[in-house]
Amino acid sequence: MRELRELAKKLLEEGTVSVVIGWEEGPRGVRPAFVTSPEDAEQLVFNSRSVHNLATYLNPRRPQVRRLGKPAVVVKACDAASVAALIRETQLKREDVVLIGVRCGGVVGRPDGPAELTPETVARRCMDCEKREPALCDHLVGEAQPAPPRGEGLGARLGALEAMPLSERWAFWAGELARCVRCHACREVCPLCFCERCVADKTVPQWIESSPHLRGNLAWQMTRALHQAGRCVGCGECERACPAGIPLALINRKLQQAVAERYNFKVSDDPGVPAPVGAFRLDDPQEFIR
Amino acid sequence: MSGERFLSTERGERLVADLTLSGVRVYAPVEAQGRTEYGLIKDLREAALGGPLPGMSLKSLFFPPTEPLFRWRQSGSEVALEAVPTTFEPMVILGVRPCDAASLAVLDGVMGWDYKDELWFGRRQAATILTIACPGFDDACFCSAVGLGPDASKGSDLLLVPVEGGYHVEIVSDKGAALVKAHPACFSDPRGRESAEAFRQQARRRVGSNLEIDPHRVRAWLAGHFEDRFFDGLGLRCHGCGACASVCPTCHCFDIVDEPEGLLAGTRRRHWDTCQTGKFTVHASGHNPRADQNPRFRQRVMHKFWIYPAKFGDVLCTGCGRCTRACPAGQNLLEILGQLDRQPQQIPEGMTS
Numbered sequence: 026m027r028e029l030r031e032l033a034k035k036l037l038e039e040g041t042v043s044v045v046i047g048w049e050e051g052p053r054g055v056r057p058a059f060v061t062s063p064e065d066a067e068q069l070v071f072n073s074r075s076v077h078n079l080a081t082y083l084n085p086r087r088p089q090v091r092r093l094g095k096p097a098v099v100v101k102a103c104d105a106a107s108v109a110a111l112i113r114e115t116q117l118k119r120e121d122v123v124l125i126g127v128r129c130g131g132v133v134g135r136p137d138g139p140a141e142l143t144p145e146t147v148a149r150r151c152m153d154c155e156k157r158e159p160a161l162c163d164h165l166v167g168e169a170q171p172a173p174p175r176g177e178g179l180g181a182r183l184g185a186l187e188a189m190p191l192s193e194r195w196a197f198w199a200g201e202l203a204r205c206v207r208c209h210a211c212r213e214v215c216p217l218c219f220c221e222r223c224v225a226d227k228t229v230p231q232w233i234e235s236s237p238h239l240r241g242n243l244a245w246q247m248t249r250a251l252h253q254a255g256r257c258v259g260c261g262e263c264e265r266a267c268p269a270g271i272p273l274a275l276i277n278r279k280l281q282q283a284v285a286e287r288y289n290f291k292v293s294d295d296p297g298v299p300a301p302v303g304a305f306r307l308d309d310p311q312e313f314i315r
Numbered sequence: 316m317s318g319e320r321f322l323s324t325e326r327g328e329r330l331v332a333d334l335t336l337s338g339v340r341v342y343a344p345v346e347a348q349g350r351t352e353y354g355l356i357k358d359l360r361e362a363a364l365g366g367p368l369p370g371m372s373l374k375s376l377f378f379p380p381t382e383p384l385f386r387w388r389q390s391g392s393e394v395a396l397e398a399v400p401t402t403f404e405p406m407v408i409l410g411v412r413p414c415d416a417a418s419l420a421v422l423d424g425v426m427g428w429d430y431k432d433e434l435w436f437g438r439r440q441a442a443t444i445l446t447i448a449c450p451g452f453d454d455a456c457f458c459s460a461v462g463l464g465p466d467a468s469k470g471s472d473l474l475l476v477p478v479e480g481g482y483h484v485e486i487v488s489d490k491g492a493a494l495v496k497a498h499p500a501c502f503s504d505p506r507g508r509e510s511a512e513a514f515r516q517q518a519r520r521r522v523g524s525n526l527e528i529d530p531h532r533v534r535a536w537l538a539g540h541f542e543d544r545f546f547d548g549l550g551l552r553c554h555g556c557g558a559c560a561s562v563c564p565t566c567h568c569f570d571i572v573d574e575p576e577g578l579l580a581g582t583r584r585r586h587w588d589t590c591q592t593g594k595f596t597v598h599a600s601g602h603n604p605r606a607d608q609n610p611r612f613r614q615r616v617m618h619k620f621w622i623y624p625a626k627f628g629d630v631l632c633t634g635c636g637r638c639t640r641a642c643p644a645g646q647n648l649l650e651i652l653g654q655l656d657r658q659p660q661q662i663p664e665g666m667t668s
Contacts, residue, residue, distance in 0.1 A: 052647050053639065056552065057645065086593075087607070087608070093551075137640075208589060209592070210557060210643070213556035236584050262643065265643050268370070268371070269370075269561075270348075270349075
């Protein structure tokens with residue numbers, strides 16, 4: 026923590042950045058913090074409740090953050106993959122951000138919940154996470170961390186779902202998606218939903234019905250999923266933000282698997298790795314073209 | 316209308332059975348897949364009374380996330396409109412939280428102002444609200460800071476207070492009295508008034524300690540400070556996701572859309588909308604008067620604590636705390652209200668609405 030605070034203070038003092046985006050202890054748990062003066066660097070924390078993917082504040086759709094000037098952002102290994110995706114997709118220049126990597130042994134599911142990491146509290150996405158520190162960063166702080174507790178991770182849940190007969194699986198998703206109220210929280214928190222105008226908001230023509238009935242909800246969630254294929258890094262912020270509790274991370278994980286199998290693409294924090302949708306390869310599988 | 320009765324737990328079960336048998340839909344908090352939400356029950360034992368606060372507020376039952384307003388069908392140059400029903404079968408909602416019950420009475424103001432919203436009042440008329448006084452749920456509760464309380468009866472027809480063996484029942488409205496009268500075998504002579512009073516006092520103390528503000532003071536400050544540095548950083552961490560509005564019992568903005576079903580027919584529907592998104596205020600020209608999250612969050616605060624009270628008398632917030640619990644970025648309305656309450660009061664003349 027000392028290391029993190031001192032680095033933030035130094036970056037602000039020497040004018041390398043105008044704001045450090047990190048975490049603080051809020052009135053109800055850990056939350057994002059925007060530190061603009063060196064003396065406030067003391068409020069920064071990093072711990073098992075630093076759940077949020079702060080890369081989302083680098084999304085160009087946030088003029089109020091951009092106005093603060095050049096940022097430094099504290100990133101876990103998973104968050105760095107979002108930054109890499111923003112760079113890969115030309116939404117961010119590498120030199121326009123300072124990345125403070127933190128060594129991470131997993132986070133809990135809720136930033137306002139218990140801090141202790143156990144198989145019950147650990148975020149599902151962390152259960153099978155292999156990366157303890159980001160490669161994409163300018164500074165790396167913190168002690169070496171153990172692997173997060175293991176538990177029934179996303180892979181296991183997805184496996185159980187895939188084992189269901191089609192009709193049962195349909196019933197499962199119909200039940201989950203029926204609760205969607207189309208607030209689009211899943212989109213707004215996503216670091217990679219950066220379209221200035223989302224297809225779901227277009228009205229001439231209206232591609233996707235905006236009403237939260239099952240038909241509109243399915244159209245929205247299927248579109249969101251396909252637009253995320255090969256891009257989503259699996260940070261799980263969409264699921265955490267969803268006020269209806271829809272298990273969106275399952276959809277994201279399924280897409281990751283599909284893209285890995287078909288296009289040999291794995292989520293990476295190397296911005297130089299081409300995105301499957303952004304690169305043309307003669308040997309791309311194309312047996313569906315007849 | 317006033318009066319007191321006692322409802323034992325067993326008689327409560329009978330009440331639900333009797334109501335269901337007579338064709339009344341009974342709703343109560345229900346737990347499913349780790350979530351508690353208001354849902355249809357046939358047996359009181361299905362209800363999760365005294366459990367967690369339902370994740371979504373009660374408003375969904377009166378103002379659903381989406382609902383048809385009318386249907387149209389075109390035939391040649393003729394367009395036929397098909398109305399939707401605006402009367403509803405009777406329903407009883409049991410185990411309502413006082414913050415949710417109050418929201419209905421608060422929203423009656425805007426729903427019945429220049430135009431009487433038939434769908435809203437149709438459902439309001441059909442519903443009898445049996446509120447259970449709340450012990451206080453967690454540190455995000457602040458009903459007592461907005462003039463209500465964990466035992467407030469606003470918007471309720473009956474107020475039930477948990478006591479040994481059942482509930483002390485306070486009859487709040489004519490509708491509540493009618494329900495008691497229609498089920499004489501379920502309600503007995505009042506019992507446990509003292510322990511009910513103790514429960515209420517303890518709950519008020521518990522919730523009261525979460526936040527102490529003067530909503531009038533907040534309102535007066537807001538009225539004079541539309542442009543203020545206070546709001547400059549207010550939306551920094553906010554994602555504009557609108558989860559707060561979705562779970563809010565009093566957020567009531569809606570959008571109206573026409574959804575074609577084939578070429579010659581369709582439905583006009585309304586569905587929830589939120590001032591937290593950019594799309595809410597963007598003009599056809601592309602200009603957006605609320606260009607980023609700072610003015611959007613200011614709007615949320617202004618509407619709830621100045622504009623609505625100035626127009627309708629009630630604060631547009633019942634202190635349920637759902638926005639604070641739901642926010643993925645840790646925006647905390649209790650913290651913001653506390654800060655507003657501590658702002659120095661220098662109200663320009665004529666600005667206090």
